[in-house]
Amino acid sequence: MSNQINAVQTVLEEFFMFDMENNCWFHKRCDETIAAYQAKAERNREVGKLGGRPKSNPDANQEETQVVSKHNPNQEPITTNHKLKRENATSVACPPDVLQQIWDDWVALRKSKKAPITQTVLNGAIAEAKILGWPLEKFLAEWCSRGSQGLKAEWIVKPNPADKVRLTVATSNEPDPALEKIKADEKTTRPPTPEERAIFDSYRRKA
Numbered sequence: 001m002s003n004q005i006n007a008v009q010t011v012l013e014e015f016f017m018f019d020m021e022n023n024c025w026f027h028k029r030c031d032e033t034i035a036a037y038q039a040k041a042e043r044n045r046e047v048g049k050l051g052g053r054p055k056s057n058p059d060a061n062q063e064e065t066q067v068v069s070k071h072n073p074n075q076e077p078i079t080t081n082h083k084l085k086r087e088n089a090t091s092v093a094c095p096p097d098v099l100q101q102i103w104d105d106w107v108a109l110r111k112s113k114k115a116p117i118t119q120t121v122l123n124g125a126i127a128e129a130k131i132l133g134w135p136l137e138k139f140l141a142e143w144c145s146r147g148s149q150g151l152k153a154e155w156i157v158k159p160n161p162a163d164k165v166r167l168t169v170a171t172s173n174e175p176d177p178a179l180e181k182i183k184a185d186e187k188t189t190r191p192p193t194p195e196e197r198a199i200f201d202s203y204r205r206k207a
Helices: 002-015 028-049 058-063 080-089 100-112 119-132 136-146 153-157 177-188 194-206
Strands: 017-019 024-026
Touching: 024 028, 100 136, 119 136, 119 153
Parallel strands: none
Antiparallel strands: 017 024
Protein backbone atom coordinates (compact mmCIF):
# COMPACT_ATOMS: atom_id res chain seq x y z
CA MET A 1 0.00 0.00 0.00
CA SER A 2 2.82 2.41 0.86
CA ASN A 3 4.41 1.75 -2.55
CA GLN A 4 1.15 2.68 -4.25
CA ILE A 5 0.88 5.87 -2.21
CA ASN A 6 4.45 6.79 -3.08
CA ALA A 7 3.76 6.10 -6.76
CA VAL A 8 0.69 8.36 -6.71
CA GLN A 9 2.66 11.08 -4.93
CA THR A 10 5.41 10.83 -7.55
CA VAL A 11 2.89 11.18 -10.41
CA LEU A 12 1.28 14.17 -8.74
CA GLU A 13 4.57 15.98 -8.21
CA GLU A 14 5.78 15.14 -11.71
CA PHE A 15 2.74 16.01 -13.82
CA PHE A 16 0.42 18.08 -11.60
CA MET A 17 0.60 21.43 -9.81
CA PHE A 18 -0.67 22.18 -6.31
CA ASP A 19 -3.14 25.04 -5.83
CA MET A 20 -2.35 26.55 -2.43
CA GLU A 21 -5.49 28.71 -2.42
CA ASN A 22 -7.93 25.86 -3.09
CA ASN A 23 -5.76 23.16 -1.44
CA CYS A 24 -5.90 20.77 -4.38
CA TRP A 25 -3.83 19.33 -7.24
CA PHE A 26 -4.62 20.33 -10.84
CA HIS A 27 -3.42 19.70 -14.39
CA LYS A 28 -3.90 22.50 -16.92
CA ARG A 29 -4.36 20.22 -19.94
CA CYS A 30 -6.83 18.00 -18.10
CA ASP A 31 -8.82 21.04 -16.96
CA GLU A 32 -8.96 22.36 -20.53
CA THR A 33 -10.10 18.99 -21.88
CA ILE A 34 -12.81 18.68 -19.24
CA ALA A 35 -13.98 22.25 -19.88
CA ALA A 36 -14.16 21.55 -23.64
CA TYR A 37 -16.15 18.37 -23.08
CA GLN A 38 -18.57 20.10 -20.70
CA ALA A 39 -19.09 22.93 -23.21
CA LYS A 40 -19.84 20.43 -25.97
CA ALA A 41 -22.21 18.47 -23.74
CA GLU A 42 -24.05 21.64 -22.80
CA ARG A 43 -24.34 22.62 -26.46
CA ASN A 44 -25.70 19.19 -27.34
CA ARG A 45 -28.31 19.50 -24.59
CA GLU A 46 -29.41 22.86 -25.94
CA VAL A 47 -29.62 21.44 -29.47
CA GLY A 48 -31.70 18.54 -28.15
CA LYS A 49 -34.16 20.95 -26.54
CA LEU A 50 -34.60 22.66 -29.94
CA GLY A 51 -35.55 19.36 -31.63
CA GLY A 52 -32.23 18.06 -32.92
CA ARG A 53 -29.10 19.24 -34.66
CA PRO A 54 -29.63 22.41 -36.76
CA LYS A 55 -28.99 22.42 -40.51
CA SER A 56 -25.43 22.65 -41.61
CA ASN A 57 -24.10 26.21 -41.97
CA PRO A 58 -20.91 26.46 -44.07
CA ASP A 59 -19.85 29.67 -42.33
CA ALA A 60 -20.44 28.17 -38.91
CA ASN A 61 -18.57 25.02 -39.88
CA GLN A 62 -15.64 27.13 -40.98
CA GLU A 63 -15.63 28.94 -37.63
CA GLU A 64 -15.89 25.60 -35.82
CA THR A 65 -12.79 24.19 -37.59
CA GLN A 66 -11.50 21.38 -35.47
CA VAL A 67 -7.90 21.30 -34.30
CA VAL A 68 -6.46 17.97 -33.15
CA SER A 69 -3.47 17.92 -30.84
CA LYS A 70 -0.32 16.55 -32.44
CA HIS A 71 0.84 15.19 -29.11
CA ASN A 72 -2.34 13.23 -28.47
CA PRO A 73 -4.37 12.46 -31.63
CA ASN A 74 -6.97 10.59 -29.56
CA GLN A 75 -7.79 13.72 -27.60
CA GLU A 76 -11.20 15.24 -28.23
CA PRO A 77 -10.93 17.95 -30.93
CA ILE A 78 -10.86 21.52 -29.67
CA THR A 79 -12.82 24.02 -31.77
CA THR A 80 -11.88 27.62 -32.43
CA ASN A 81 -14.76 28.70 -30.18
CA HIS A 82 -13.13 26.84 -27.31
CA LYS A 83 -9.83 28.55 -28.11
CA LEU A 84 -11.55 31.95 -27.89
CA LYS A 85 -13.07 31.02 -24.54
CA ARG A 86 -9.63 29.94 -23.32
CA GLU A 87 -8.10 33.26 -24.38
CA ASN A 88 -10.85 35.17 -22.55
CA ALA A 89 -10.30 33.03 -19.47
CA THR A 90 -6.61 33.99 -19.37
CA SER A 91 -7.29 37.75 -19.48
CA VAL A 92 -6.03 39.93 -16.64
CA ALA A 93 -8.22 39.55 -13.55
CA CYS A 94 -8.84 42.06 -10.76
CA PRO A 95 -6.01 41.82 -8.20
CA PRO A 96 -7.14 40.72 -4.72
CA ASP A 97 -5.95 43.97 -3.11
CA VAL A 98 -8.07 46.20 -5.41
CA LEU A 99 -11.78 46.92 -5.02
CA GLN A 100 -13.81 45.56 -7.93
CA GLN A 101 -15.41 48.99 -8.56
CA ILE A 102 -12.04 50.72 -8.90
CA TRP A 103 -10.80 47.92 -11.17
CA ASP A 104 -13.90 48.18 -13.37
CA ASP A 105 -13.43 51.96 -13.63
CA TRP A 106 -9.78 51.50 -14.62
CA VAL A 107 -10.65 48.86 -17.21
CA ALA A 108 -13.35 51.15 -18.66
CA LEU A 109 -10.82 54.00 -18.83
CA ARG A 110 -8.30 51.83 -20.69
CA LYS A 111 -10.97 50.70 -23.13
CA SER A 112 -12.09 54.30 -23.75
CA LYS A 113 -8.48 55.14 -24.63
CA LYS A 114 -8.30 52.02 -26.85
CA ALA A 115 -5.33 50.93 -24.74
CA PRO A 116 -4.52 47.27 -24.03
CA ILE A 117 -5.18 45.69 -20.65
CA THR A 118 -2.31 43.25 -20.20
CA GLN A 119 -0.30 41.81 -17.34
CA THR A 120 2.63 43.93 -18.53
CA VAL A 121 0.62 47.13 -18.09
CA LEU A 122 -0.58 46.00 -14.67
CA ASN A 123 2.96 45.14 -13.59
CA GLY A 124 4.03 48.63 -14.62
CA ALA A 125 1.27 50.15 -12.48
CA ILE A 126 2.37 48.02 -9.52
CA ALA A 127 5.96 49.23 -9.95
CA GLU A 128 4.91 52.90 -10.13
CA ALA A 129 2.73 52.49 -7.02
CA LYS A 130 5.71 51.03 -5.13
CA ILE A 131 7.80 54.08 -6.05
CA LEU A 132 5.21 56.27 -4.31
CA GLY A 133 4.77 53.84 -1.42
CA TRP A 134 1.08 53.54 -2.36
CA PRO A 135 -1.10 50.44 -2.52
CA LEU A 136 -2.10 49.50 -6.06
CA GLU A 137 -5.75 50.40 -5.37
CA LYS A 138 -4.85 54.01 -4.51
CA PHE A 139 -2.67 54.31 -7.61
CA LEU A 140 -5.41 53.02 -9.93
CA ALA A 141 -7.97 55.34 -8.26
CA GLU A 142 -5.65 58.31 -8.91
CA TRP A 143 -5.21 57.11 -12.48
CA CYS A 144 -8.99 57.05 -12.98
CA SER A 145 -9.45 60.51 -11.44
CA ARG A 146 -6.94 61.97 -13.90
CA GLY A 147 -8.54 60.22 -16.86
CA SER A 148 -5.21 59.80 -18.62
CA GLN A 149 -4.06 56.92 -20.79
CA GLY A 150 -0.97 56.40 -18.64
CA LEU A 151 0.32 57.47 -15.24
CA LYS A 152 3.83 57.73 -13.83
CA ALA A 153 4.90 58.19 -10.23
CA GLU A 154 6.98 61.21 -11.19
CA TRP A 155 3.85 62.93 -12.52
CA ILE A 156 2.37 62.75 -9.03
CA VAL A 157 5.52 63.75 -7.12
CA LYS A 158 6.32 66.43 -9.69
CA PRO A 159 3.06 67.38 -11.47
CA ASN A 160 2.93 66.98 -15.19
CA PRO A 161 3.03 70.44 -16.86
CA ALA A 162 -0.07 69.48 -18.80
CA ASP A 163 -1.99 69.18 -15.51
CA LYS A 164 -1.16 72.69 -14.29
CA VAL A 165 -4.00 75.20 -14.23
CA ARG A 166 -3.21 78.34 -16.19
CA LEU A 167 -4.36 81.59 -14.61
CA THR A 168 -6.07 84.07 -16.89
CA VAL A 169 -6.93 87.77 -16.57
CA ALA A 170 -10.24 89.42 -17.30
CA THR A 171 -10.91 89.98 -20.96
CA SER A 172 -12.31 93.44 -20.29
CA ASN A 173 -9.92 96.42 -20.65
CA GLU A 174 -12.14 98.78 -18.61
CA PRO A 175 -10.33 100.48 -15.64
CA ASP A 176 -11.20 99.41 -12.10
CA PRO A 177 -13.64 102.02 -10.62
CA ALA A 178 -12.22 101.65 -7.09
CA LEU A 179 -8.69 102.25 -8.33
CA GLU A 180 -9.77 105.30 -10.30
CA LYS A 181 -11.43 106.79 -7.18
CA ILE A 182 -8.20 106.40 -5.18
CA LYS A 183 -6.27 108.17 -7.91
CA ALA A 184 -8.81 111.02 -7.98
CA ASP A 185 -8.68 111.44 -4.17
CA GLU A 186 -4.89 111.70 -4.29
CA LYS A 187 -5.16 114.63 -6.70
CA THR A 188 -7.61 116.62 -4.53
CA THR A 189 -5.87 116.13 -1.17
CA ARG A 190 -3.08 118.42 0.19
CA PRO A 191 -0.89 118.38 3.31
CA PRO A 192 -2.27 120.34 6.33
CA THR A 193 -1.13 123.93 6.91
CA PRO A 194 0.83 124.84 10.11
CA GLU A 195 -2.33 126.37 11.59
CA GLU A 196 -4.34 123.21 10.89
CA ARG A 197 -1.53 121.06 12.29
CA ALA A 198 -1.50 123.13 15.52
CA ILE A 199 -5.25 122.62 15.90
CA PHE A 200 -4.86 118.88 15.39
CA ASP A 201 -2.10 118.80 18.01
CA SER A 202 -4.25 120.63 20.54
CA TYR A 203 -7.09 118.18 20.03
CA ARG A 204 -4.64 115.31 20.43
CA ARG A 205 -3.34 116.72 23.78
CA LYS A 206 -6.87 117.17 25.12
CA ALA A 207 -7.70 113.57 24.25
